[in-house]
Amino acid sequence: MAKRGRKNKTSGPQPGTHQLTDVTAEIVRDLDTDAGWMLLLDGVPNSYLDLDDPTHLEFEYQQWMGRAVDLHEPEADVVSFVHIGGGACAFPRYVAATRSGARQLVAEYNPELIALIREVFGVRTGPGLRIRAGDGRDVLAGQHSASADVVVRDAFVGPVVPPHLTTTEFVTDVARVLRPTGLYLANVTDGPPLALARAEVATARKTFEHVALVSETPVLKGRRYGNLVLLASPAPLPTSDLARLLARSVAPTRVLEGPDLEKFTAGAVVTTDDAPLVPPAPPPHLIR
Structure with missing residues:
Protein backbone atom coordinates (compact mmCIF):
# COMPACT_ATOMS: atom_id res chain seq x y z
CA MET A 1 0.00 0.00 0.00
CA ALA A 2 1.16 3.54 -0.72
CA LYS A 3 2.82 5.57 2.01
CA ARG A 4 1.01 8.89 2.07
CA GLY A 5 1.33 10.03 5.67
CA ARG A 6 -0.45 8.71 8.73
CA LYS A 7 -3.56 10.54 9.94
CA ASN A 8 -4.89 10.06 13.42
CA LYS A 9 -8.52 9.00 13.68
CA THR A 10 -10.47 7.24 16.36
CA SER A 11 -13.66 6.39 14.46
CA GLY A 12 -14.60 4.80 11.15
CA PRO A 13 -14.19 1.26 9.80
CA GLN A 14 -12.80 -1.51 11.95
CA PRO A 15 -10.57 -4.32 10.69
CA GLY A 16 -12.08 -7.78 10.75
CA THR A 17 -13.24 -10.85 8.87
CA HIS A 18 -16.83 -11.36 7.69
CA GLN A 19 -18.12 -14.71 6.48
CA LEU A 20 -20.57 -14.04 3.64
CA THR A 21 -22.40 -16.50 1.43
CA ASP A 22 -19.83 -18.11 -0.90
CA VAL A 23 -17.00 -15.73 0.08
CA THR A 24 -14.94 -14.54 3.04
CA ALA A 25 -14.50 -10.76 3.20
CA GLU A 26 -11.65 -9.23 5.18
CA ILE A 27 -11.27 -5.55 6.04
CA VAL A 28 -7.63 -4.53 6.50
CA ARG A 29 -6.28 -1.16 7.63
CA ASP A 30 -3.44 0.53 5.72
CA LEU A 31 -0.72 0.79 8.35
CA ASP A 32 0.65 3.94 6.72
CA THR A 33 -2.58 5.97 6.85
CA ASP A 34 -5.77 5.51 8.85
CA ALA A 35 -7.76 6.74 5.86
CA GLY A 36 -6.67 3.76 3.77
CA TRP A 37 -8.52 0.44 3.82
CA MET A 38 -8.29 -2.77 1.78
CA LEU A 39 -11.10 -5.20 1.07
CA LEU A 40 -9.97 -8.76 0.44
CA LEU A 41 -12.30 -11.48 -0.86
CA ASP A 42 -11.14 -15.02 -0.16
CA GLY A 43 -7.70 -13.60 0.51
CA VAL A 44 -7.42 -11.74 -2.81
CA PRO A 45 -7.14 -7.92 -2.70
CA ASN A 46 -10.35 -6.60 -4.26
CA SER A 47 -10.65 -2.90 -3.44
CA TYR A 48 -8.63 -0.14 -1.80
CA LEU A 49 -10.36 2.97 -0.46
CA ASP A 50 -8.86 6.19 0.81
CA LEU A 51 -11.78 7.51 2.81
CA ASP A 52 -10.31 11.03 2.83
CA ASP A 53 -9.60 11.11 -0.91
CA PRO A 54 -12.06 9.40 -3.28
CA THR A 55 -9.87 10.36 -6.25
CA HIS A 56 -7.05 8.13 -5.00
CA LEU A 57 -6.78 4.91 -7.01
CA GLU A 58 -4.32 2.54 -5.39
CA PHE A 59 -4.32 -0.22 -8.00
CA GLU A 60 -2.40 0.60 -11.15
CA TYR A 61 -4.99 -0.97 -13.45
CA GLN A 62 -7.62 1.41 -12.03
CA GLN A 63 -5.26 4.33 -12.62
CA TRP A 64 -5.04 3.24 -16.27
CA MET A 65 -8.84 3.07 -16.45
CA GLY A 66 -9.17 6.50 -14.86
CA ARG A 67 -6.79 8.06 -17.34
CA ALA A 68 -8.54 6.34 -20.25
CA VAL A 69 -11.94 7.67 -19.17
CA ASP A 70 -10.57 11.16 -18.56
CA LEU A 71 -9.03 11.22 -22.04
CA HIS A 72 -12.00 9.63 -23.82
CA GLU A 73 -14.56 11.90 -22.13
CA PRO A 74 -12.46 14.99 -21.31
CA GLU A 75 -15.21 17.60 -21.24
CA ALA A 76 -18.28 15.62 -20.20
CA ASP A 77 -19.57 15.99 -16.67
CA VAL A 78 -22.88 14.20 -17.16
CA VAL A 79 -21.68 10.70 -18.06
CA SER A 80 -23.52 7.42 -17.69
CA PHE A 81 -21.57 4.42 -16.35
CA VAL A 82 -22.42 0.75 -15.95
CA HIS A 83 -20.00 -1.14 -13.70
CA ILE A 84 -20.01 -4.94 -13.92
CA GLY A 85 -18.54 -5.87 -10.56
CA GLY A 86 -18.66 -3.63 -7.53
CA GLY A 87 -16.47 -4.67 -4.62
CA ALA A 88 -16.11 -1.63 -2.37
CA CYS A 89 -16.91 0.76 -5.27
CA ALA A 90 -13.43 2.31 -5.47
CA PHE A 91 -13.71 3.23 -9.15
CA PRO A 92 -17.31 4.52 -8.91
CA ARG A 93 -16.14 6.75 -6.02
CA TYR A 94 -13.42 8.16 -8.31
CA VAL A 95 -15.96 8.84 -11.07
CA ALA A 96 -18.38 10.53 -8.67
CA ALA A 97 -15.59 12.73 -7.26
CA THR A 98 -14.30 13.81 -10.68
CA ARG A 99 -17.65 14.15 -12.50
CA SER A 100 -20.39 15.59 -10.32
CA GLY A 101 -23.09 14.88 -12.90
CA ALA A 102 -22.20 11.23 -13.42
CA ARG A 103 -24.97 8.64 -13.33
CA GLN A 104 -23.68 5.23 -12.29
CA LEU A 105 -25.14 1.75 -11.99
CA VAL A 106 -23.06 -0.89 -10.21
CA ALA A 107 -23.90 -4.58 -10.63
CA GLU A 108 -22.63 -6.64 -7.69
CA TYR A 109 -23.46 -10.33 -7.49
CA ASN A 110 -23.37 -10.72 -3.71
CA PRO A 111 -26.08 -8.76 -1.82
CA GLU A 112 -24.32 -9.44 1.48
CA LEU A 113 -21.23 -7.68 0.16
CA ILE A 114 -23.34 -4.69 -0.82
CA ALA A 115 -24.69 -4.52 2.73
CA LEU A 116 -21.17 -4.86 4.15
CA ILE A 117 -19.63 -2.00 2.17
CA ARG A 118 -22.56 0.22 3.08
CA GLU A 119 -22.06 -0.56 6.76
CA VAL A 120 -18.25 -0.54 6.92
CA PHE A 121 -17.32 2.10 4.36
CA GLY A 122 -20.43 4.25 4.37
CA VAL A 123 -21.09 3.78 0.65
CA ARG A 124 -24.32 5.65 -0.05
CA THR A 125 -26.61 5.30 -3.04
CA GLY A 126 -28.80 7.92 -4.65
CA PRO A 127 -29.59 9.47 -8.04
CA GLY A 128 -25.89 9.45 -8.98
CA LEU A 129 -25.05 5.94 -7.77
CA ARG A 130 -27.23 2.86 -7.79
CA ILE A 131 -26.08 -0.60 -6.73
CA ARG A 132 -28.05 -3.57 -7.97
CA ALA A 133 -27.61 -7.10 -6.64
CA GLY A 134 -27.41 -9.63 -9.44
CA ASP A 135 -25.29 -11.22 -12.10
CA GLY A 136 -23.56 -8.53 -14.14
CA ARG A 137 -24.64 -9.98 -17.45
CA ASP A 138 -28.29 -10.05 -16.39
CA VAL A 139 -28.09 -6.46 -15.17
CA LEU A 140 -26.45 -5.39 -18.44
CA ALA A 141 -29.16 -7.13 -20.45
CA GLY A 142 -31.76 -5.00 -18.68
CA GLN A 143 -30.22 -1.71 -19.83
CA HIS A 144 -31.58 0.28 -22.74
CA SER A 145 -29.66 0.33 -26.01
CA ALA A 146 -27.29 3.28 -26.47
CA SER A 147 -27.81 4.33 -22.84
CA ALA A 148 -24.26 4.28 -21.40
CA ASP A 149 -21.12 6.26 -22.11
CA VAL A 150 -18.83 3.82 -20.32
CA VAL A 151 -19.15 0.15 -19.39
CA VAL A 152 -16.54 -1.14 -16.94
CA ARG A 153 -16.08 -4.86 -16.34
CA ASP A 154 -14.14 -5.53 -13.17
CA ALA A 155 -15.83 -8.69 -11.91
CA PHE A 156 -14.09 -11.67 -10.36
CA VAL A 157 -14.87 -14.91 -8.61
CA GLY A 158 -11.79 -15.26 -6.48
CA PRO A 159 -8.92 -14.18 -8.73
CA VAL A 160 -10.53 -15.04 -12.11
CA VAL A 161 -13.12 -13.40 -14.37
CA PRO A 162 -16.30 -15.50 -14.78
CA PRO A 163 -16.09 -16.95 -18.32
CA HIS A 164 -19.63 -15.83 -19.24
CA LEU A 165 -18.43 -12.22 -18.91
CA THR A 166 -15.78 -12.69 -21.62
CA THR A 167 -17.69 -14.18 -24.56
CA THR A 168 -18.80 -12.75 -27.89
CA GLU A 169 -22.41 -12.65 -26.72
CA PHE A 170 -21.47 -10.61 -23.64
CA VAL A 171 -19.29 -8.19 -25.63
CA THR A 172 -22.06 -7.79 -28.21
CA ASP A 173 -24.44 -6.74 -25.45
CA VAL A 174 -21.85 -4.27 -24.13
CA ALA A 175 -21.75 -2.73 -27.60
CA ARG A 176 -25.55 -2.57 -27.67
CA VAL A 177 -25.69 -0.66 -24.37
CA LEU A 178 -22.90 1.78 -25.31
CA ARG A 179 -23.56 5.01 -27.14
CA PRO A 180 -21.84 5.48 -30.54
CA THR A 181 -18.80 7.11 -28.92
CA GLY A 182 -18.90 4.95 -25.78
CA LEU A 183 -15.98 3.20 -24.09
CA TYR A 184 -15.69 -0.37 -22.82
CA LEU A 185 -13.02 -1.10 -20.19
CA ALA A 186 -12.25 -4.61 -18.94
CA ASN A 187 -9.83 -5.69 -16.24
CA VAL A 188 -8.07 -8.90 -17.24
CA THR A 189 -5.68 -10.89 -15.07
CA ASP A 190 -3.41 -13.32 -16.86
CA GLY A 191 0.08 -14.75 -17.07
CA PRO A 192 2.21 -16.74 -19.50
CA PRO A 193 1.23 -17.63 -22.20
CA LEU A 194 -1.49 -14.91 -21.96
CA ALA A 195 -4.14 -17.11 -23.58
CA LEU A 196 -6.95 -15.36 -21.70
CA ALA A 197 -5.81 -11.85 -22.61
CA ARG A 198 -5.30 -12.79 -26.25
CA ALA A 199 -8.75 -14.36 -26.42
CA GLU A 200 -10.39 -11.31 -24.80
CA VAL A 201 -8.75 -8.99 -27.32
CA ALA A 202 -9.63 -11.25 -30.27
CA THR A 203 -13.23 -11.47 -29.07
CA ALA A 204 -13.54 -7.71 -28.62
CA ARG A 205 -12.12 -7.08 -32.09
CA LYS A 206 -14.97 -9.09 -33.60
CA THR A 207 -17.43 -6.51 -32.26
CA PHE A 208 -15.58 -3.21 -31.84
CA GLU A 209 -13.75 -1.28 -34.54
CA HIS A 210 -11.23 0.23 -32.13
CA VAL A 211 -9.45 -1.94 -29.55
CA ALA A 212 -6.31 -1.45 -27.46
CA LEU A 213 -4.59 -3.16 -24.54
CA VAL A 214 -2.68 -1.60 -21.62
CA SER A 215 -0.31 -3.34 -19.24
CA GLU A 216 3.18 -3.32 -17.81
CA THR A 217 5.82 -4.43 -20.28
CA PRO A 218 6.87 -7.59 -18.38
CA SER A 240 -1.53 8.31 -28.28
CA ASP A 241 -2.32 10.60 -25.35
CA LEU A 242 -2.74 7.60 -23.05
CA ALA A 243 0.63 6.18 -24.07
CA ARG A 244 2.30 9.53 -23.36
CA LEU A 245 0.75 9.66 -19.88
CA LEU A 246 1.67 6.08 -19.06
CA ALA A 247 5.23 6.61 -20.25
CA ARG A 248 5.70 8.62 -17.05
CA SER A 249 4.74 5.63 -14.87
CA VAL A 250 7.27 4.23 -12.45
CA ALA A 251 6.87 0.75 -13.98
CA PRO A 252 7.30 0.44 -17.77
CA THR A 253 3.77 0.46 -19.20
CA ARG A 254 2.69 0.09 -22.83
CA VAL A 255 -0.40 0.60 -24.95
CA LEU A 256 -0.78 -2.02 -27.68
CA GLU A 257 -2.81 -1.20 -30.78
CA GLY A 258 -2.70 -1.60 -34.55
CA PRO A 259 -0.04 -4.00 -35.90
CA ASP A 260 1.35 -4.66 -32.41
CA LEU A 261 -2.08 -5.76 -31.20
CA GLU A 262 -2.57 -7.81 -34.38
CA LYS A 263 0.64 -9.64 -33.59
CA PHE A 264 -0.38 -10.09 -29.96
CA THR A 265 -3.67 -11.80 -30.93
CA ALA A 266 -2.28 -13.99 -33.73
CA GLY A 267 -3.83 -17.44 -33.37
CA ALA A 268 -6.06 -16.45 -30.44
CA VAL A 269 -9.48 -18.05 -30.08
CA VAL A 270 -12.70 -16.05 -30.20
CA THR A 271 -14.86 -17.22 -27.31
CA THR A 272 -18.62 -17.80 -27.34
CA ASP A 273 -21.18 -18.94 -24.81
CA ASP A 274 -20.94 -22.42 -26.33
CA ALA A 275 -17.14 -22.39 -26.20
CA PRO A 276 -15.88 -20.13 -23.38
CA LEU A 277 -12.24 -20.16 -22.39
CA VAL A 278 -12.02 -21.51 -18.88
CA PRO A 279 -9.29 -19.66 -16.96
CA PRO A 280 -6.51 -21.73 -15.42
CA ALA A 281 -5.71 -21.52 -11.72
CA PRO A 282 -3.57 -18.41 -11.11
CA PRO A 283 -0.43 -18.40 -8.99
CA PRO A 284 -1.20 -18.78 -5.28
CA HIS A 285 0.70 -15.55 -4.51
CA LEU A 286 -1.49 -13.52 -6.91
CA ILE A 287 -2.06 -9.92 -5.84
CA ARG A 288 -4.46 -7.91 -8.03
Whole structure:
Protein backbone atom coordinates (compact mmCIF):
# COMPACT_ATOMS: atom_id res chain seq x y z
CA MET A 1 0.00 0.00 0.00
CA ALA A 2 1.16 3.54 -0.72
CA LYS A 3 2.82 5.57 2.01
CA ARG A 4 1.01 8.89 2.07
CA GLY A 5 1.33 10.03 5.67
CA ARG A 6 -0.45 8.71 8.73
CA LYS A 7 -3.56 10.54 9.94
CA ASN A 8 -4.89 10.06 13.42
CA LYS A 9 -8.52 9.00 13.68
CA THR A 10 -10.47 7.24 16.36
CA SER A 11 -13.66 6.39 14.46
CA GLY A 12 -14.60 4.80 11.15
CA PRO A 13 -14.19 1.26 9.80
CA GLN A 14 -12.80 -1.51 11.95
CA PRO A 15 -10.57 -4.32 10.69
CA GLY A 16 -12.08 -7.78 10.75
CA THR A 17 -13.24 -10.85 8.87
CA HIS A 18 -16.83 -11.36 7.69
CA GLN A 19 -18.12 -14.71 6.48
CA LEU A 20 -20.57 -14.04 3.64
CA THR A 21 -22.40 -16.50 1.43
CA ASP A 22 -19.83 -18.11 -0.90
CA VAL A 23 -17.00 -15.73 0.08
CA THR A 24 -14.94 -14.54 3.04
CA ALA A 25 -14.50 -10.76 3.20
CA GLU A 26 -11.65 -9.23 5.18
CA ILE A 27 -11.27 -5.55 6.04
CA VAL A 28 -7.63 -4.53 6.50
CA ARG A 29 -6.28 -1.16 7.63
CA ASP A 30 -3.44 0.53 5.72
CA LEU A 31 -0.72 0.79 8.35
CA ASP A 32 0.65 3.94 6.72
CA THR A 33 -2.58 5.97 6.85
CA ASP A 34 -5.77 5.51 8.85
CA ALA A 35 -7.76 6.74 5.86
CA GLY A 36 -6.67 3.76 3.77
CA TRP A 37 -8.52 0.44 3.82
CA MET A 38 -8.29 -2.77 1.78
CA LEU A 39 -11.10 -5.20 1.07
CA LEU A 40 -9.97 -8.76 0.44
CA LEU A 41 -12.30 -11.48 -0.86
CA ASP A 42 -11.14 -15.02 -0.16
CA GLY A 43 -7.70 -13.60 0.51
CA VAL A 44 -7.42 -11.74 -2.81
CA PRO A 45 -7.14 -7.92 -2.70
CA ASN A 46 -10.35 -6.60 -4.26
CA SER A 47 -10.65 -2.90 -3.44
CA TYR A 48 -8.63 -0.14 -1.80
CA LEU A 49 -10.36 2.97 -0.46
CA ASP A 50 -8.86 6.19 0.81
CA LEU A 51 -11.78 7.51 2.81
CA ASP A 52 -10.31 11.03 2.83
CA ASP A 53 -9.60 11.11 -0.91
CA PRO A 54 -12.06 9.40 -3.28
CA THR A 55 -9.87 10.36 -6.25
CA HIS A 56 -7.05 8.13 -5.00
CA LEU A 57 -6.78 4.91 -7.01
CA GLU A 58 -4.32 2.54 -5.39
CA PHE A 59 -4.32 -0.22 -8.00
CA GLU A 60 -2.40 0.60 -11.15
CA TYR A 61 -4.99 -0.97 -13.45
CA GLN A 62 -7.62 1.41 -12.03
CA GLN A 63 -5.26 4.33 -12.62
CA TRP A 64 -5.04 3.24 -16.27
CA MET A 65 -8.84 3.07 -16.45
CA GLY A 66 -9.17 6.50 -14.86
CA ARG A 67 -6.79 8.06 -17.34
CA ALA A 68 -8.54 6.34 -20.25
CA VAL A 69 -11.94 7.67 -19.17
CA ASP A 70 -10.57 11.16 -18.56
CA LEU A 71 -9.03 11.22 -22.04
CA HIS A 72 -12.00 9.63 -23.82
CA GLU A 73 -14.56 11.90 -22.13
CA PRO A 74 -12.46 14.99 -21.31
CA GLU A 75 -15.21 17.60 -21.24
CA ALA A 76 -18.28 15.62 -20.20
CA ASP A 77 -19.57 15.99 -16.67
CA VAL A 78 -22.88 14.20 -17.16
CA VAL A 79 -21.68 10.70 -18.06
CA SER A 80 -23.52 7.42 -17.69
CA PHE A 81 -21.57 4.42 -16.35
CA VAL A 82 -22.42 0.75 -15.95
CA HIS A 83 -20.00 -1.14 -13.70
CA ILE A 84 -20.01 -4.94 -13.92
CA GLY A 85 -18.54 -5.87 -10.56
CA GLY A 86 -18.66 -3.63 -7.53
CA GLY A 87 -16.47 -4.67 -4.62
CA ALA A 88 -16.11 -1.63 -2.37
CA CYS A 89 -16.91 0.76 -5.27
CA ALA A 90 -13.43 2.31 -5.47
CA PHE A 91 -13.71 3.23 -9.15
CA PRO A 92 -17.31 4.52 -8.91
CA ARG A 93 -16.14 6.75 -6.02
CA TYR A 94 -13.42 8.16 -8.31
CA VAL A 95 -15.96 8.84 -11.07
CA ALA A 96 -18.38 10.53 -8.67
CA ALA A 97 -15.59 12.73 -7.26
CA THR A 98 -14.30 13.81 -10.68
CA ARG A 99 -17.65 14.15 -12.50
CA SER A 100 -20.39 15.59 -10.32
CA GLY A 101 -23.09 14.88 -12.90
CA ALA A 102 -22.20 11.23 -13.42
CA ARG A 103 -24.97 8.64 -13.33
CA GLN A 104 -23.68 5.23 -12.29
CA LEU A 105 -25.14 1.75 -11.99
CA VAL A 106 -23.06 -0.89 -10.21
CA ALA A 107 -23.90 -4.58 -10.63
CA GLU A 108 -22.63 -6.64 -7.69
CA TYR A 109 -23.46 -10.33 -7.49
CA ASN A 110 -23.37 -10.72 -3.71
CA PRO A 111 -26.08 -8.76 -1.82
CA GLU A 112 -24.32 -9.44 1.48
CA LEU A 113 -21.23 -7.68 0.16
CA ILE A 114 -23.34 -4.69 -0.82
CA ALA A 115 -24.69 -4.52 2.73
CA LEU A 116 -21.17 -4.86 4.15
CA ILE A 117 -19.63 -2.00 2.17
CA ARG A 118 -22.56 0.22 3.08
CA GLU A 119 -22.06 -0.56 6.76
CA VAL A 120 -18.25 -0.54 6.92
CA PHE A 121 -17.32 2.10 4.36
CA GLY A 122 -20.43 4.25 4.37
CA VAL A 123 -21.09 3.78 0.65
CA ARG A 124 -24.32 5.65 -0.05
CA THR A 125 -26.61 5.30 -3.04
CA GLY A 126 -28.80 7.92 -4.65
CA PRO A 127 -29.59 9.47 -8.04
CA GLY A 128 -25.89 9.45 -8.98
CA LEU A 129 -25.05 5.94 -7.77
CA ARG A 130 -27.23 2.86 -7.79
CA ILE A 131 -26.08 -0.60 -6.73
CA ARG A 132 -28.05 -3.57 -7.97
CA ALA A 133 -27.61 -7.10 -6.64
CA GLY A 134 -27.41 -9.63 -9.44
CA ASP A 135 -25.29 -11.22 -12.10
CA GLY A 136 -23.56 -8.53 -14.14
CA ARG A 137 -24.64 -9.98 -17.45
CA ASP A 138 -28.29 -10.05 -16.39
CA VAL A 139 -28.09 -6.46 -15.17
CA LEU A 140 -26.45 -5.39 -18.44
CA ALA A 141 -29.16 -7.13 -20.45
CA GLY A 142 -31.76 -5.00 -18.68
CA GLN A 143 -30.22 -1.71 -19.83
CA HIS A 144 -31.58 0.28 -22.74
CA SER A 145 -29.66 0.33 -26.01
CA ALA A 146 -27.29 3.28 -26.47
CA SER A 147 -27.81 4.33 -22.84
CA ALA A 148 -24.26 4.28 -21.40
CA ASP A 149 -21.12 6.26 -22.11
CA VAL A 150 -18.83 3.82 -20.32
CA VAL A 151 -19.15 0.15 -19.39
CA VAL A 152 -16.54 -1.14 -16.94
CA ARG A 153 -16.08 -4.86 -16.34
CA ASP A 154 -14.14 -5.53 -13.17
CA ALA A 155 -15.83 -8.69 -11.91
CA PHE A 156 -14.09 -11.67 -10.36
CA VAL A 157 -14.87 -14.91 -8.61
CA GLY A 158 -11.79 -15.26 -6.48
CA PRO A 159 -8.92 -14.18 -8.73
CA VAL A 160 -10.53 -15.04 -12.11
CA VAL A 161 -13.12 -13.40 -14.37
CA PRO A 162 -16.30 -15.50 -14.78
CA PRO A 163 -16.09 -16.95 -18.32
CA HIS A 164 -19.63 -15.83 -19.24
CA LEU A 165 -18.43 -12.22 -18.91
CA THR A 166 -15.78 -12.69 -21.62
CA THR A 167 -17.69 -14.18 -24.56
CA THR A 168 -18.80 -12.75 -27.89
CA GLU A 169 -22.41 -12.65 -26.72
CA PHE A 170 -21.47 -10.61 -23.64
CA VAL A 171 -19.29 -8.19 -25.63
CA THR A 172 -22.06 -7.79 -28.21
CA ASP A 173 -24.44 -6.74 -25.45
CA VAL A 174 -21.85 -4.27 -24.13
CA ALA A 175 -21.75 -2.73 -27.60
CA ARG A 176 -25.55 -2.57 -27.67
CA VAL A 177 -25.69 -0.66 -24.37
CA LEU A 178 -22.90 1.78 -25.31
CA ARG A 179 -23.56 5.01 -27.14
CA PRO A 180 -21.84 5.48 -30.54
CA THR A 181 -18.80 7.11 -28.92
CA GLY A 182 -18.90 4.95 -25.78
CA LEU A 183 -15.98 3.20 -24.09
CA TYR A 184 -15.69 -0.37 -22.82
CA LEU A 185 -13.02 -1.10 -20.19
CA ALA A 186 -12.25 -4.61 -18.94
CA ASN A 187 -9.83 -5.69 -16.24
CA VAL A 188 -8.07 -8.90 -17.24
CA THR A 189 -5.68 -10.89 -15.07
CA ASP A 190 -3.41 -13.32 -16.86
CA GLY A 191 0.08 -14.75 -17.07
CA PRO A 192 2.21 -16.74 -19.50
CA PRO A 193 1.23 -17.63 -22.20
CA LEU A 194 -1.49 -14.91 -21.96
CA ALA A 195 -4.14 -17.11 -23.58
CA LEU A 196 -6.95 -15.36 -21.70
CA ALA A 197 -5.81 -11.85 -22.61
CA ARG A 198 -5.30 -12.79 -26.25
CA ALA A 199 -8.75 -14.36 -26.42
CA GLU A 200 -10.39 -11.31 -24.80
CA VAL A 201 -8.75 -8.99 -27.32
CA ALA A 202 -9.63 -11.25 -30.27
CA THR A 203 -13.23 -11.47 -29.07
CA ALA A 204 -13.54 -7.71 -28.62
CA ARG A 205 -12.12 -7.08 -32.09
CA LYS A 206 -14.97 -9.09 -33.60
CA THR A 207 -17.43 -6.51 -32.26
CA PHE A 208 -15.58 -3.21 -31.84
CA GLU A 209 -13.75 -1.28 -34.54
CA HIS A 210 -11.23 0.23 -32.13
CA VAL A 211 -9.45 -1.94 -29.55
CA ALA A 212 -6.31 -1.45 -27.46
CA LEU A 213 -4.59 -3.16 -24.54
CA VAL A 214 -2.68 -1.60 -21.62
CA SER A 215 -0.31 -3.34 -19.24
CA GLU A 216 3.18 -3.32 -17.81
CA THR A 217 5.82 -4.43 -20.28
CA PRO A 218 6.87 -7.59 -18.38
CA VAL A 219 3.24 -8.77 -18.36
CA LEU A 220 2.76 -8.09 -22.08
CA LYS A 221 5.97 -9.99 -22.81
CA GLY A 222 4.68 -12.99 -20.89
CA ARG A 223 7.26 -12.81 -18.15
CA ARG A 224 4.89 -12.65 -15.18
CA TYR A 225 1.28 -12.64 -14.01
CA GLY A 226 -0.50 -9.29 -13.79
CA ASN A 227 -3.34 -7.00 -14.81
CA LEU A 228 -4.13 -5.94 -18.35
CA VAL A 229 -6.82 -3.41 -19.27
CA LEU A 230 -8.77 -3.87 -22.49
CA LEU A 231 -10.13 -0.72 -24.14
CA ALA A 232 -12.74 -0.95 -26.90
CA SER A 233 -15.03 1.52 -28.62
CA PRO A 234 -16.98 2.13 -31.84
CA ALA A 235 -15.07 5.46 -31.94
CA PRO A 236 -11.32 6.15 -32.05
CA LEU A 237 -9.52 5.66 -28.74
CA PRO A 238 -7.17 8.27 -27.20
CA THR A 239 -4.27 5.82 -27.38
CA SER A 240 -1.53 8.31 -28.28
CA ASP A 241 -2.32 10.60 -25.35
CA LEU A 242 -2.74 7.60 -23.05
CA ALA A 243 0.63 6.18 -24.07
CA ARG A 244 2.30 9.53 -23.36
CA LEU A 245 0.75 9.66 -19.88
CA LEU A 246 1.67 6.08 -19.06
CA ALA A 247 5.23 6.61 -20.25
CA ARG A 248 5.70 8.62 -17.05
CA SER A 249 4.74 5.63 -14.87
CA VAL A 250 7.27 4.23 -12.45
CA ALA A 251 6.87 0.75 -13.98
CA PRO A 252 7.30 0.44 -17.77
CA THR A 253 3.77 0.46 -19.20
CA ARG A 254 2.69 0.09 -22.83
CA VAL A 255 -0.40 0.60 -24.95
CA LEU A 256 -0.78 -2.02 -27.68
CA GLU A 257 -2.81 -1.20 -30.78
CA GLY A 258 -2.70 -1.60 -34.55
CA PRO A 259 -0.04 -4.00 -35.90
CA ASP A 260 1.35 -4.66 -32.41
CA LEU A 261 -2.08 -5.76 -31.20
CA GLU A 262 -2.57 -7.81 -34.38
CA LYS A 263 0.64 -9.64 -33.59
CA PHE A 264 -0.38 -10.09 -29.96
CA THR A 265 -3.67 -11.80 -30.93
CA ALA A 266 -2.28 -13.99 -33.73
CA GLY A 267 -3.83 -17.44 -33.37
CA ALA A 268 -6.06 -16.45 -30.44
CA VAL A 269 -9.48 -18.05 -30.08
CA VAL A 270 -12.70 -16.05 -30.20
CA THR A 271 -14.86 -17.22 -27.31
CA THR A 272 -18.62 -17.80 -27.34
CA ASP A 273 -21.18 -18.94 -24.81
CA ASP A 274 -20.94 -22.42 -26.33
CA ALA A 275 -17.14 -22.39 -26.20
CA PRO A 276 -15.88 -20.13 -23.38
CA LEU A 277 -12.24 -20.16 -22.39
CA VAL A 278 -12.02 -21.51 -18.88
CA PRO A 279 -9.29 -19.66 -16.96
CA PRO A 280 -6.51 -21.73 -15.42
CA ALA A 281 -5.71 -21.52 -11.72
CA PRO A 282 -3.57 -18.41 -11.11
CA PRO A 283 -0.43 -18.40 -8.99
CA PRO A 284 -1.20 -18.78 -5.28
CA HIS A 285 0.70 -15.55 -4.51
CA LEU A 286 -1.49 -13.52 -6.91
CA ILE A 287 -2.06 -9.92 -5.84
CA ARG A 288 -4.46 -7.91 -8.03
